[in-house]
Amino acid sequence: MAAIDVVVPNYNYGKYLRTCVESVLNQADVAIRVLIIDNASTDDSRDIAHSLAQDERVELILRESNAGTHASFNEGIDWAQNDYFLLLFSDDFLVPGALKRATDIMEQNSAIAFCYGRDVAVHGDDPVPIMPGRTSPVAFRLHKSRAFIESFCRRAVFQIPGSSVVVRTEVQKRAGHYRTTLPHSDDYEIWLRLAMLGPVAELDAVQVGLRTHDSNRSREFAARQLEHILHTAAAAESFFNHEGGSLEDCGALRRLARQGVVGRAYWSGIAHLLRGDMEAMRLLGFAIRSSPVSAVVPPVSYLMSRPDLAGRISSFFANSARSRHIVF
Template identity: 45%
Template structure:
C-alpha cells in the first residue's frame, strides 16, 4: 500500500485547524500520517491539536515552546516524512475531497512524475461554504517534462503552482532539500524549480485545495507589485546561482525570468501613471533595472501576447496624452 505524510504548520489559527485536519483525515488514503507543528501559538491551537491527536492515532504533534518561524516547520516536516508521498498544508487551508487519491494515483501510473499540483479555490473568510463541485473531472491530468516546466516558470516570471495542492514524492523532496528562509514569500517557487531538475510534473484541472483569504495571510504582507517582483526575482536568482547553475542554459533562463518580470512591471507602471496612482516611478525604475533596454525601447511583446493589446495600447496612449496635456498646462511634472 502506498502511504502519504501530511505536515500541517500552524500559528494562531485555532479557528481553522480542525477543518484543515478533518479535510486530510477524511481522504481515502490507504496509509496516512499527519504531523501538526504548532509554532508556540498564543490562542487555543495547542488545546485543539491535543484533542485531535488523542482521538486519532494517525495524528502526531510537535508543539514548540517558542516560535521558530514557518521555514523551521516546513523543514522539520521534511525530516519527519518517511512515506511514499508528502504534502505541506498550512492550517488555514484545507483539501478538496479525493485530492490525495487523485494525485497519488497519477504518480503511481507515471513514475517519472515527482510533483503534482492542481487548482485552488480561494474562499473569502466571511463566506459560508466552499462551493466545490460535487463530481471531480475525469481524465484531466497533463504531464510536463521537468525542463519544459522550468522554462514555463521562467517565461511567465511568476509562480503558477498553487502550494496547498502540491503533493510530491518524499524521496525526491529529500534530494531537493530544505526550503530557504532567505525567501520568505517565494520559497515555494524556488522549490518547484529544484523539483524540475529531478523529473516531470503533473497538473490536474480539478480543484485540489481551498485557500482561505484573510487579513493574516502571509502574502498579505507584500502590498505592492514592485515588492512581489523583487521577491520573484530573488527566487529565480537563488535557484540559478545554486542548484540551477548546473544547467547549460541557466543564464538564458534567468534572463527570460528577469525580462518577464520587467515587462509586467513596465506596463503596470504605465497603467499606474495613466490612473494617477502613486508608486509608478519606483515600479518603472525596477522594470528598467531588470531590463535596461526598457529605458528607450518599450517591451511591446508583453502587450502583443494579449488578445486585448490594441485596446490597451489605445487607452494607454489617450490617458498619457491627457496626463501630459494637464501637466504642461499646469506647469507640473509627470
C-alpha cells in the same frame, strides 16, 4: 493504496485548524499521516491540536518558542517517510478526493516529481463550500522539466496554489530543504529545484481551498507588487546560483529570468498607471533601471508569453470605468 504524509504548519490559526486537518483525515482511498507543527501559538491552537490528535493518524510538535516558518517546513520534510508529501497551510483545506486524484496520476508515471491543481477561494471566516468529490481519473497536463523551468523564467511568476502541491517524497528529500534566505519566495525556488528532478503534472481539477483573511501574510504581501517581484527575482537568482547552475544553457535561462522580471515589473507599472496608482512609478522605475532600453522599447515579448493575456486585457477594458485591478 497510496500513502501520503501531510504537514500542517500553524501559528495562531486555531479557528481554521480543525477544518484544515479534518479535510485531510476525511480523504478517501489513501493512507494518511498528519503532523501538526505549532509555532508557539498564543490562541487556542494547542488545545485544538490535542483534540485532533485523538485520531491516531495525527502527530504533534508543539513548540514553546516561535522558530519561524522555515523550521516547520524543513522539520516536516525530515519527518516524511511515506511515498508522497504535502505541505498544507492551516488556514487552507483540501477538497474531497484531492489526494486520491493526485496520487493516482503520480502512480501512473513514476517520473513525475510533483503535481498541483486549481483552487477555490474562501474569504474571511466564510464556511467551506460544499464541493462534490470528483472521481478519478482527471485530465492533466504534463510539463517537461526544462519547459516548466523556462516558463517560470519567461514570465517571472508561478500561478500554483501552494497547498495543492503533492510531491514524491524521495524527490523532496533529494531536492532538500526550503532556503531560509528566501522569506517570501522559498516556494518558487524549491518548485524549480523539484522540477529539475522530473516532470510536473498540472491537474484539471480543484484540489484545495485557499482562505484569504486579514491576518493572511500572503494577502498583505501581494498588495505590494514591487516587493513581490523583487522576491521573485531573488528566488531565480538563488536557484541559478545553486542547483540551477548545472542546467544546460543555464546562462541563457538566467538572462531569460531577468528579462521576465523586467517585463512583469514594466507591465504591472503600466496597469497601475492606467488606474492612476502611484505604485506605477516604483514599478516602472525599477524596470527601466534594470533594463534602460525598456524606456523606449516596451518588453512586448513578455506580454506575448502570457497565456492569459487576452483575458486580462479584455477584463481590464471591461472594468476600467470601475477602476478594477489588472495584475501582471
